[in-house]
Amino acid sequence: MHGITGFVVRRVLLGLVTLWVTSVVIFAATQALPGDAARSILGRSATPESLAELRRQLGLDKPILTQYWEWISGIFTGDLGTSLANSLPVTEIMGERLVYSFFLMLIAAIISVPLGIALGAISARRRDGAFDQTTSIATLGLAALPEFVVGITLAVIFSTTVFHVLPSVIVTEPGVGPWNYPKELVLPVVTLVIAVVPYTARIMRASTVEILESDFVEMARLKGLPERRVLWRHAVPNALAPTFQVTALNLAYLAGGIVVVEAVFNYPGIGLLLIDSVRARDMPTVQAIALLIAALYVVLNLLADLGTILVSPRLRTSLE
Amino acid sequence: MTDVALEAAALALEDTQRRPWRVLFAAAWSQHRTKIGLGITALLVGTAIVGQFVTPYPPDQGVANQLPFAPPSSDVWLGTDTLGRDVFSRFLAGGLSVLVLSGIATALGMVLGVAVGLVAAYSRGKLDDVLMRSMDVLLSLPQIVFALVLAATVGPELWLLVVAVGVTTMPRAARVTRGAAVEVVERDFVRAAEAIGLPRRRILFSEVLPNISSPLIVETTLRMSFNVAVVAGLSFLGFGLQPPAADWGLMINENKNGLTLQPWPVLLPVIAIALLTIGTSLIGDGLSRAAIGIERGRTSRG
Numbered sequence: 001m002h003g004i005t006g007f008v009v010r011r012v013l014l015g016l017v018t019l020w021v022t023s024v025v026i027f028a029a030t031q032a033l034p035g036d037a038a039r040s041i042l043g044r045s046a047t048p049e050s051l052a053e054l055r056r057q058l059g060l061d062k063p064i065l066t067q068y069w070e071w072i073s074g075i076f077t078g079d080l081g082t083s084l085a086n087s088l089p090v091t092e093i094m095g096e097r098l099v100y101s102f103f104l105m106l107i108a109a110i111i112s113v114p115l116g117i118a119l120g121a122i123s124a125r126r127r128d129g130a131f132d133q134t135t136s137i138a139t140l141g142l143a144a145l146p147e148f149v150v151g152i153t154l155a156v157i158f159s160t161t162v163f164h165v166l167p168s169v170i171v172t173e174p175g176v177g178p179w180n181y182p183k184e185l186v187l188p189v190v191t192l193v194i195a196v197v198p199y200t201a202r203i204m205r206a207s208t209v210e211i212l213e214s215d216f217v218e219m220a221r222l223k224g225l226p227e228r229r230v231l232w233r234h235a236v237p238n239a240l241a242p243t244f245q246v247t248a249l250n251l252a253y254l255a256g257g258i259v260v261v262e263a264v265f266n267y268p269g270i271g272l273l274l275i276d277s278v279r280a281r282d283m284p285t286v287q288a289i290a291l292l293i294a295a296l297y298v299v300l301n302l303l304a305d306l307g308t309i310l311v312s313p314r315l316r317t318s319l320e
Numbered sequence: 321m322t323d324v325a326l327e328a329a330a331l332a333l334e335d336t337q338r339r340p341w342r343v344l345f346a347a348a349w350s351q352h353r354t355k356i357g358l359g360i361t362a363l364l365v366g367t368a369i370v371g372q373f374v375t376p377y378p379p380d381q382g383v384a385n386q387l388p389f390a391p392p393s394s395d396v397w398l399g400t401d402t403l404g405r406d407v408f409s410r411f412l413a414g415g416l417s418v419l420v421l422s423g424i425a426t427a428l429g430m431v432l433g434v435a436v437g438l439v440a441a442y443s444r445g446k447l448d449d450v451l452m453r454s455m456d457v458l459l460s461l462p463q464i465v466f467a468l469v470l471a472a473t474v475g476p477e478l479w480l481l482v483v484a485v486g487v488t489t490m491p492r493a494a495r496v497t498r499g500a501a502v503e504v505v506e507r508d509f510v511r512a513a514e515a516i517g518l519p520r521r522r523i524l525f526s527e528v529l530p531n532i533s534s535p536l537i538v539e540t541t542l543r544m545s546f547n548v549a550v551v552a553g554l555s556f557l558g559f560g561l562q563p564p565a566a567d568w569g570l571m572i573n574e575n576k577n578g579l580t581l582q583p584w585p586v587l588l589p590v591i592a593i594a595l596l597t598i599g600t601s602l603i604g605d606g607l608s609r610a611a612i613g614i615e616r617g618r619t620s621r622g
Contacts, residue, residue, distance in 0.1 A: 014453075021457045029469050140353075144601035146549035148556050149594050152572065152586060160579045168579075256462025260553050264576075274465070275557055278472040286472045294460040 008306060015302045022294045027068050030283050030290075031060075058084075058283075071287065081284030085277065090288045094270060096174070101262070101269030103178040105254050107185065108192035113247055116197045120204025120243070121236050124212060125227075132205075139198035147257050151191040151264035158187065169266040188265045195257050196250045203246040207239040241308050248304030252297040340614075344534045347610035348603075354610075357602025364596045368415030375409035379566040389575075389582040401585040402575050403564075411588045413566040418555070418593070422547040425482045429489020429547075430540050436490065437497025438524045442505050452498065455491035463488040463550045468559065476559040485550055489543050496539045500532040507531075534611045541604035545597050552593045568593055 038046075038054040055061050059070065074081060080090035119139075123132040142150075159168035170184035178185065211217060212235050220234045221227070259271035266272070270289050277285040348354045376397075377383050382404035383396055390400040398407040440451040461469070467484035474480050504510065505528060513523045554560045555569025563570065568589035575585035 018453070018457055018460060021454070022460050025457060026461075026469060030473050140601065140605055141598050144545055144549075144597040145594055146553050146597060148553055148572070149549075149590050149597075152576070152590050153594075156579060156583060156587065156590075161583050253462060256464050259462075259464055259468070260557065263557055274468060278468045278559070281472055283472060286469060290461060290465055290469045293462065293465050297460040297462075 004309065007309065011302060011305055015298045019295055019298045022298075023072060023291055024068070026287055026290045026294070027071060030287050031064070031067060031071075075291070080288040083277075083282050083285050085280040085282040085285070090284050093285065094273065094288065094292075097268060097270045097273045100172075100178045100267065101258055101271060104185065104188055104192070104258060104261075104267065104269060105251070107189050108196065108254060109251055111189065112193040112196040113200060115193070116200025116247070117204050117236070117240070117243060119197065119201040120206075121208050121231060121239070123201065123205040124208035124235075124239075125231050127209060135201065135205075139201050142194055143198035143202070145194075147191055147195050147260045148264050150194050151187065151261055154187050154191060155264070170268070172268055184265075184267075188261050188267050191261050191264070192254055192257055196254060199250050200243060200247050204239060204243045207242045208235055211235045211239045237311070241311050244307045244311065245304045248300040248307075252300045255293045255296050340531070341533045341537055343614060344537060344607060344610055347614055348606045351606045351609060353602045354606030357599045357604075357606060360595050360599030361603060364415065364592060364599065365419060367412065367592075368419050371412030371415060375406075375412045377406040377409045379405065379409040379413040380564040381405065389578045391582065392584065398584040398588065399582050401571070401582070402578055407582075407585045407588060410566040410571055410585070411568075411592070414568045414571055414589065415592060417561050417565070417567045418548060418552050418569065418596075421478065421482055421560070422485070422544060422551040425485035425551065426489060426540065426544045426547045428482065428486030429543065430493050430536070432486070433490040433493025433495075434497045434529070434536065437494040437499075438501055438528060440494065441498045441501035442520070442524055442528065448498075452494070455494045458488060458491040461488070463546075464553055464557075467550070467554055468557075471559045476562060478561070481551065481554055481560060485547050485554075489547060493536075493539060493543065496535055497532065500535040501528055504528050504531045534614070538604060538608045538611050541600060541607055545600035545604055548593070548600060549597050 038051050038058060038060060042050060042054060052061075059067055062070075071081070078091060080094070082088070083090050083093055086093070119135055123135045126132050155168040157163065158166045166186050167184050168187060170181055170188075172178075172181065208231075212231075217230060217235055220230045225234075258269060259274055261267065262269045262271035263275055270292070274286065274289045276282075277289070372379075383400060383406050386396055386400045386404050386406075388400060388402055388404045390396060390404070392399045396406050396408070398411070401407050401410060436451055436455065440448040458466075463485060466488050467481060470480050470484050471477075510523060510527055513527050518527075551560065552569040555567050556573050558570075558573055561567040561570050563574070571589045572586050575582070579586055
């Protein structure tokens with residue numbers, strides 16, 4: 001197959017294969033490792049009878065391939081198994097948590113992507129100037145900091161020791177959406193924004209610098225277009241392609257970041273649920289959340305690749 | 321940045337063709353950020369190594385006559401923590417674990433990743449595809465999530481933490497290695513080595529590897545910086561060292577709820593981890609700028 005359709009089909013297939021292999025890895029790590037989930041739940045003093053009973057309940061007595069098949073086919077029918085922690089269906093436990101996490105990530109993405117692009121473009125325009133130097137040092141430093149360090153520092157500054165303006169933990173009621181807690185959302189969102197913006201800004205700067213040196217931008221300048229127009233209308237759209245890739249990777253990275261950020265602010269999303277489930281050895285929930293995060297990564301990468309093709313005329317024509 | 325110094329270093333390239341890493345270190349050293357980064361890192365590594373021998377109190381026992389979350393005083397300089405233990409002593413003793421764990425994990429990940437990347441770049445074709453696609457699979461889980469999945473099965477074991485962080489470092493190292501090596505394996509001296517019948521392992525490790533040492537040194541430094549963050553994060557979540565051990569990440573976890581009463585047991589390790597990650601990433605950035613500068617110098621002179 002040739003052309004854009006062929007590329008899209010191949011890329012989607014590759015994504016599906018990656019996701020399938022990832023599901024095997026997650027399953028192998030949680031269910032097929034030599035360690036026995038039943039024993040780790042019940043402890044060393046468990047009687048053989050109770051162990052056998054729990055193994056039967058968990059389906060651990062069946063052949064490993066049957067176990068995998070039951071798990072993976074359940075996912076397609078919307079059945080993620082039953083939580084070992086509270087005997088509720090995993091889908092039910094995850095439902096509201098998912099809304100909380102997605103909302104947090106969405107707000108963080110809406111703020112950080114344009115902010116990163118703008119910072120990068122302006123830095124490139126004022127290359128080696130004061131603004132560029134400051135941004136360069138700030139993004140380098142902030143990119144290095146772990147999220148929990150940023151989160152706790154923000155909590156120290158804005159909610160405990162220095163000022164008392166923002167809450168550092170969120171106490172929610174069931175059935176109330178995250179959008180009802182705007183004040184509580186500020187610190188978690190800012191933490192995630194600080195985690196993502198440096199990467200987007202740095203790659204955007206690098207790619208804009210390159211574009212600003214190219215012939216067609218020189219052409220636009222020679223035509224007498226104002227510099228502002230040259231930057232935003234001519235250079236920036238062409239500099240977006242590499243930024244797409246990095247931004248997608250970073251949004252996927254947000255999925256890892258929320259685990260820590262939710263723990264810092266006690267935010268009731270899937271990240272906090274993952275930590276609680278790991279502590280409780282609640283395998284079905286751990287498996288479901290891990291697979292979900294992997295799926296998010298694969299989908300975002302896929303979108304980034306397709307987006308890159310769409311915004312780069314050169315790549316588009318080379319496929320045709 | 322000092323482009324002149326980079327130029328000079330690039331010019332020195334001809335003489336030191338056999339030791340590209342020497343040129344790299346020289347060019348990196350000529351930048352302020354590398355020196356600042358090395359200074360910060362040396363200070364913290366020094367504290368972490370020497371600290372445990374000079375603690376004023378035993379780090380894992382409460383101080384007599386001190387209440388939990390006691391404020392700083394002449395007896396306990398930075399106050400006490402949630403169990404009435406001396407904060408300063410725990411800080412001094414708590415850095416080594418983060419450094420050792422992330423160091424071993426980074427070494428493990430780099431060795432595995434470099435091996436995979438070299439084989440992929442040299443073999444090309446099917447094996448290359450299979451190897452790099454399996455690296456992609458590992459990339460689809462964030463490092464922390466992968467470590468948590470393993471911890472759910474086995475429990476919070478330190479060897480597991482090292483393996484988890486190492487295995488997730490591997491695909492990133494493999495990508496960089498393959499990217500750099502793909503072009504080197506095409507060069508004449510590799511063809512020559514093949515022609516005289518050198519075994520494949522010799523070609524990869526004594527011909528190709530020395531020629532990609534610069535990008536690998538840069539990558540190792542950056543990975544170390546990331547892994548310090550991941551290891552400290554896992555310890556903060558309670559999946560690293562277990563109480564009553566003294567560990568920076570664990571200190572933050574244990575004393576988070578007393579932040580308003582006594583900020584020091586949280587602030588001190590937070591500042592230390594922040595400085596350590598910033599210091600190592602400054603070194604990484606200095607090295608990476610140096611590597612780019614040398615590469616430019618080489619190509620512009622044909």
